Amino acid sequence: MKKLVFLSIALVMVIALALPASPISAQEKTKIDVWIAFQDYRWDWAKAVAAEFNEMFPQYEVVVTGGYSYETMFAQVAVAAEQGQLPAVVQYFEAATQDARDSGLFKPIADALGDRTEINGLTVDMEDYVAPVIAYYTLDGKFTSMPWNTSSAITFTNMNYLRAAGWDKPPATWQEIDAACEAVMALDKAPEYCWTFPNHGWFFEQWMAVQNALYVNNGNGREERATEVAFNSDAGVALLEWLDDQYNKGYLYYSGAQGGDSWSTVDQAYSTQQIAIAVYSSSDTTLYTEMGEEGGFESVASFYPYNGEVGWTGNLIGGATLWLVDGLDPAVEEGALTFLVYFTNTENAADWHKVTGYIPIRMSAYQMLTEEGYYEANPNQTVALEQLAQSTITPATSGALVGGFPSIRNVVTAAIDRVLLTDADPAEVLAQAAAESNVIIEEYNLLNAP
Amino acid sequence: MVVSPVVLMIMGAVVGAAALAFVFRRAGGRPLIGLGIGAIAGAFGSALFMVPLDYCTFEAERQSLDRVFGMIFVLAGIALVVTPVSWLSGKLLRRESLMADDQTQGTFRHWWIALPLLAPTLTILVLFLYYPSLETLRLSTMLSRLGARREVFVCVDNFTRLVNDPAYVDTFVRTMFISFSIVVLSMSLSLLIASMAYLPLRGASIYRILLVWPYAMSPAVAGIIFLLMFNPSGGLVNHLFGKWFGIKLGWLNDPAVAPWTIILASVWKSMGFNILFYIAGLQNVPKDLIEAGAIDGAGLLRRFWHIVWPMLSPITFFLIVTNLTYAFFETYATIDYLTPGGGPLQSTTTMMYRVIQLGVQNNDMGKAAAQSIVLFLTVIGMTIVLFRTGGRQVNYGV
Numbered sequence: 139m140k141k142l143v144f145l146s147i148a149l150v151m152v153i154a155l156a157l158p159a160s161p162i163s164a165q166e167k168t169k170i171d172v173w174i175a176f177q178d179y180r181w182d183w184a185k186a187v188a189a190e191f192n193e194m195f196p197q198y199e200v201v202v203t204g205g206y207s208y209e210t211m212f213a214q215v216a217v218a219a220e221q222g223q224l225p226a227v228v229q230y231f232e233a234a235t236q237d238a239r240d241s242g243l244f245k246p247i248a249d250a251l252g253d254r255t256e257i258n259g260l261t262v263d264m265e266d267y268v269a270p271v272i273a274y275y276t277l278d279g280k281f282t283s284m285p286w287n288t289s290s291a292i293t294f295t296n297m298n299y300l301r302a303a304g305w306d307k308p309p310a311t312w313q314e315i316d317a318a319c320e321a322v323m324a325l326d327k328a329p330e331y332c333w334t335f336p337n338h339g340w341f342f343e344q345w346m347a348v349q350n351a352l353y354v355n356n357g358n359g360r361e362e363r364a365t366e367v368a369f370n371s372d373a374g375v376a377l378l379e380w381l382d383d384q385y386n387k388g389y390l391y392y393s394g395a396q397g398g399d400s401w402s403t404v405d406q407a408y409s410t411q412q413i414a415i416a417v418y419s420s421s422d423t424t425l426y427t428e429m430g431e432e433g434g435f436e437s438v439a440s441f442y443p444y445n446g447e448v449g450w451t452g453n454l455i456g457g458a459t460l461w462l463v464d465g466l467d468p469a470v471e472e473g474a475l476t477f478l479v480y481f482t483n484t485e486n487a488a489d490w491h492k493v494t495g496y497i498p499i500r501m502s503a504y505q506m507l508t509e510e511g512y513y514e515a516n517p518n519q520t521v522a523l524e525q526l527a528q529s530t531i532t533p534a535t536s537g538a539l540v541g542g543f544p545s546i547r548n549v550v551t552a553a554i555d556r557v558l559l560t561d562a563d564p565a566e567v568l569a570q571a572a573a574e575s576n577v578i579i580e581e582y583n584l585l586n587a588p
Numbered sequence: 589m590v591v592s593p594v595v596l597m598i599m600g601a602v603v604g605a606a607a608l609a610f611v612f613r614r615a616g617g618r619p620l621i622g623l624g625i626g627a628i629a630g631a632f633g634s635a636l637f638m639v640p641l642d643y644c645t646f647e648a649e650r651q652s653l654d655r656v657f658g659m660i661f662v663l664a665g666i667a668l669v670v671t672p673v674s675w676l677s678g679k680l681l682r683r684e685s686l687m688a689d690d691q692t693q694g695t696f697r698h699w700w701i702a703l704p705l706l707a708p709t710l711t712i713l714v715l716f717l718y719y720p721s722l723e724t725l726r727l728s729t730m731l732s733r734l735g736a737r738r739e740v741f742v743c744v745d746n747f748t749r750l751v752n753d754p755a756y757v758d759t760f761v762r763t764m765f766i767s768f769s770i771v772v773l774s775m776s777l778s779l780l781i782a783s784m785a786y787l788p789l790r791g792a793s794i795y796r797i798l799l800v801w802p803y804a805m806s807p808a809v810a811g812i813i814f815l816l817m818f819n820p821s822g823g824l825v826n827h828l829f830g831k832w833f834g835i836k837l838g839w840l841n842d843p844a845v846a847p848w849t850i851i852l853a854s855v856w857k858s859m860g861f862n863i864l865f866y867i868a869g870l871q872n873v874p875k876d877l878i879e880a881g882a883i884d885g886a887g888l889l890r891r892f893w894h895i896v897w898p899m900l901s902p903i904t905f906f907l908i909v910t911n912l913t914y915a916f917f918e919t920y921a922t923i924d925y926l927t928p929g930g931g932p933l934q935s936t937t938t939m940m941y942r943v944i945q946l947g948v949q950n951n952d953m954g955k956a957a958a959q960s961i962v963l964f965l966t967v968i969g970m971t972i973v974l975f976r977t978g979g980r981q982v983n984y985g986v
Contacts, residue, residue: 209949216735216951237951241735330821337929391821394841396929397949403819403840410822545950551929559843559933581952585736 167199170473171225175211175458177204180287183493184481191480195258198473207398208458209544212237219243224463226474229286231458232274233339233543236359238461239277240541240586245464248281250475258476260483266500267482270526274455274537283459284478287496289421290453290522291344293443297436299329299414308415308438311446312380315415319389322414331391333384333415334407336400337554339547340456341417342369342377343538348444349373350451350534354579359539363587365579367546370565370572376445378557378564385558392558396551409433417443419456420522423495427518439518441525452529454537457496497523541582546575590655591646596638596662597631604630604670611674615681625677626670633669637661641729644743653751657744727957734951746958755934756942756959760966763938766847767915774855775907778862779900783892785863786870796867803860807918811925814853815840818926840927843935850936853922858914862907869903870896901982908978909971916967920944939963 174184181204188200205211208231218224219241230238238244255262264272264281271285295308303321319332335341346353351373354364384390391413393403401419408416409429418426423439430437444450460478462471480486487503490496492512498504504523507513513520529535540546553571557564608626609619638661644650645658696702728747731740750756785795802810817824818839826836839849873896881891916939923936930937930945937945940963947956 213734213948213951219735237735240737242737243735334821392841392932393820394838394846394927394932399924399928402815403821406816406819406822412821542950545952548929548945548950552934555929555932578950581731582733584740585731585733585738588737 168197168467168469168473170198170200170227170470170477172200172202172227172229172460172474172477173205173211173215173225174202174229175205175208175231177206180494183490187481187486188477191477194480195473195476198477200473200477208234209398212544215243216241226463226466226470227478228461228463229458230283230461232456232537233547235275235277235283236364236539236541236543237586239282239539240588243464244283244461245466245471246277246280246282247284247462247475247478250462250471257479258472260476260479262479263502266484266502268497268499268501268523268526270452270455270529270531270535271499273531275459277539283461284482285457285459285499286482287421287457287490287494288455288459288499289419289457289496290455290526291341291417291442292420292423292521292525293440294408294416294418294426294518295438295440296329296408296411296414296430297438299325299411299435302327308440309443310441311444313446315443316384316387316389318415319384319387323389329414330412331407332389332413333417334391334393334404334413335417336404337392337396337551338398338400339550340419340454342374342550342554344442344454345377345445346373347452347454347535347537348442348450349376349448350532352534353538354540357533358536360533360536363583364538364540365583367540367572367575367579369550370568373445373448374568375565376448378554378568380445381554382557382564390558392555394555396555397548400551405429411435421457421494421496423518423522424493425495427516437518439521441521451532452535453525454535455526491519495519495522497526540579541586542578545578549574549578590648590650591658593635593638593643596634596643600630600632600634600662600666601627602630603666604628604633604673607670607674608677611678612681615678617677617681622677625673629669629673630666633666634662636665636669638665640726641743644741650743651748653748654744657747661744724957724960727953728961730954730957732953732957734953739954742954746955747962749955750959750962759934759937759939759942762847762935763916763940766851766919766936766938767912769851770854770858770915770919771908771911773851774858774911775862775904777855778859779866781859782863782866782870786867796863799863800860802856803858803864805857807857807921808925810853810857811922814849814922815925818849838932841932843931843933846927846931846935849926850919850923850931853926854915854919857922858911862911865903865907866900869900873899898983905974905978905982908974912967912970912974916940916963939966 172184172188174181176184181202184202188202191200192198203225205214211229212234215224215228224243228244251257251262251264267285268288271288272281275282275285293308297308299322300306300308300318302325303318305318305321309315309318315333322328322332343353346369351371352358352368355366355368356362356364358364381390385392391407393400393407395403401422404416404418405422405425407413408418408426409432411433416426420439426439427437441450442453460481462474462478466474482499484500484502484506487498487500488507491498491503491507498507549571553567556562556567604626605623606626608622608629610622611617612622613619638645638658641658641661643658645654645661729741729743730746731742781799785792785799789795818826820826820836820838820841823839825839830836838845840846877895877899878891881895886894919938920940923930923938923941924944927936930941939959943956943960943963946952946959950956
């Protein structure tokens with residue numbers, strides 16, 4: 139008897155293991171999964187907008203799932219694709235653009251939209267999106283992914299230090315930074331260091347773009363697939379020499395942190411007033427302005443510092459866009475597209491801009507805020523958009539498209555690290571970094587090129 | 589082919605035949621049968637890794653380093669097959685039970701009843717351990733990216749490029765330094781603190797709870813707290829150091845100091861666990877032994893060295909093994925939060941950190957798999973050495 143009970147329990151366990159979970163009762167609503175790479179207040183914002191959308195369109199149920207980082211999002215999507223568990227919309231950062239394009243998983247927004255100007259009663263006006271963003275994400279002549287969080291790299295200056303040192307506006311060029319720092323560091327109450335930037339590959343890319351220098355070959359990968367990096371040019375060497383000089387003079391603070399998690403060290407140094415100038419992303423303009431208000435100093439945003447000997451051509455965008463998955467059920471695709479249009483409408487674009495500091499991606503949002511008088515009260519918030527609007531669009535300022543971009547960024551930040559911390563020759567370090575990056579590109583293309 | 593597969597098989601057969609003939613002779617079997625079985629096993633072993641690799645290491649256009657790797661794989665394959673076969677035949681010839689002895693109590697009446705009981709464990713092991721291990725082996729011979737169109741077979745290039753890469757050799761040495769420092773510091777400090785916390789004091793239980801606390805904290809939270817504390821500019825530690833001693837250290841941005849910050853944070857993180865076990869161990873040291881020692885006139889240190897320390901040896905041994913595992917495999921979060929990117933001049937990039945950086949961030953699965961195998965073999969090797977040497981000196985009680 140005992141044996142029988144025992145065996146039947148064992149049998150039930152085996153069957154329970156083998157059976158799939160019971161199917162959930164049939165859904166009336168069309169579920170639209172959206173994966174984004176944030177887990178902080180930006181995720182909360184997206185969830186709030188999704189809730190409004192769900193109320194407005196009861197036939198859809200948008201579920202926004204937060205993720206750990208841009209870098210891990212890519213692996214997550216690749217695994218989901220293998221298992222056939224892809225969501226409807228995925229957020230990718232700009233460095234993953236080539237990978238996303240090669241993956242074949244996504245459908246260009248232009249294709250999904252066709253020539254419609256209205257979807258589910260919402261007006262679609264692609265002309266209203268900001269030009270440099272459209273330029274970055276127009277691939278093979280087609281508008282590919284929906285911009286959401288777009289930023290540019292700008293400068294934040296603690297004007298209390300600068301005024302004391304005799305400067306009434308933030309320095310604009312490398313040479314001015316050097317001069318201003320000399321004055322700031324000579325103050326009686328000088329900060330610990332004069333300036334800093336997060337050692338994230340994006341800043342190197344910005345400094346290449348302002349010098350109108352290519353990052354990779356074949357027109358920054360926009361004419362043809364990139365096969366080699368081009369950053370080991372005079373422009374790259376000039377940049378590293380300048381950074382090295384700043385570090386050796388004790389002006390530049392380097393926290394030792396590299397890559398995606400290097401931001402917080404800069405936040406801390408700037409908010410505690412241990413530095414006078416932070417070169418940073420416009421994505422946190424709101425935060426950096428508040429730091430000044432809370433710390434009792436005037437925090438002023440200005441354009442990205444450029445090489446005065448070469449002049450300024452323009453800056454790159456950064457941030458991420460929302461990609462529409464290919465091969466969705468037509469009802470899901472329609473819902474996802476409707477959500478993307480709603481998500482980036484004038485009101486939402488304006489609110490997102492105010493909450494974070496990412497640029498207003500719709501011109502109508504910018505106009506609306508101007509009329510409200512928002513920019514008179516918040517002059518820092520216009521800087522990134524003006525910088526992008528004044529940029530001359532060239533292959534260099536359109537941004538690089540290259541496979542394995544995140545890995546190349548790791549190589550570049552390690553090169554900057556070496557230049558700053560050792561006596562190694564910047565040109566040699568850069569040449570070595572280029573050789574390492576070329577292997578990454580070659581291997582990527584071997585696996586991904588059609 | 590520089591070396592033909594047949595030659596390798598004959599080589600395997602000779603090695604296997606010799607080993608098995610020896611075993612059969614000692615165990616009283618017929619050496620000639622041993623010779624036959626050994627030859628088959630050895631030949632099979634030589635092909636164990638080489639057939640999946642398609643003997644690529646011995647192709648004419650390959651470097652001599654590839655051939656060395658090929659020979660290592662051949663020899664490892666032979667050892668992997670011949671060793672269990674000779675163990676098994678030795679046991680069978682001596683008519684010994686294959687199971688451990690004195691297992692008569694509570695045996696099942698039928699052998700197959702064990703199978704459904706083992707099934708859940710086996711299922712999990714196969715799905716989450718054995719299959720991924722085999723997949724790692726396969727990936728290590730590939731150039732592979734998640735979501736890519738294709739994979740490319742690269743033979744043993746993922747391994748040979750490590751030998752030629754001075755940066756990887758640095759990483760290896762650095763990993764040893766960081767890991768052993770963590771183990772030694774964490775365990776000795778824990779023993780010291782546990783000995784003090786064990787003293788009969790008022791409120792001792794509160795101290796003990798507080799001491800174990802760090803272990804319960806998530807590595808991410810601990811990492812962020814440490815980052816904000818140790819940030820060289822604007823961090824609390826340098827603020828206080830500057831105020832009290834007039835010096836500021838580059839905790840995270842000086843390549844000479846950063847590894848020590850990692851060691852410090854990891855030691856702090858793992859000490860709670862060690863203290864817990866040492867307190868438990870101290871409670872098991874018989875009081876009468878210590879009293880007897882005291883009556884015989886042994887001082888505090890002598891009593892500790894001759895009575896307490898040997899009685900603690902099983903715990904110490906257990907802790908060395910678990911701490912090594914922690915130091916090699918579980919410090920990624922601490923390193924990544926404190927010195928994202930692997931530290932100034934890669935000074936905090938350990939082997940595990942590099943594996944995750946390559947595999948997760950760079951999506952370079954083949955190289956990550958190869959490096960994880962190297963790491964795995966390193967730690968396995970150390971554990972075996974530990975069990976063979978230290979394990980014998982452990983005193984399992986009175």
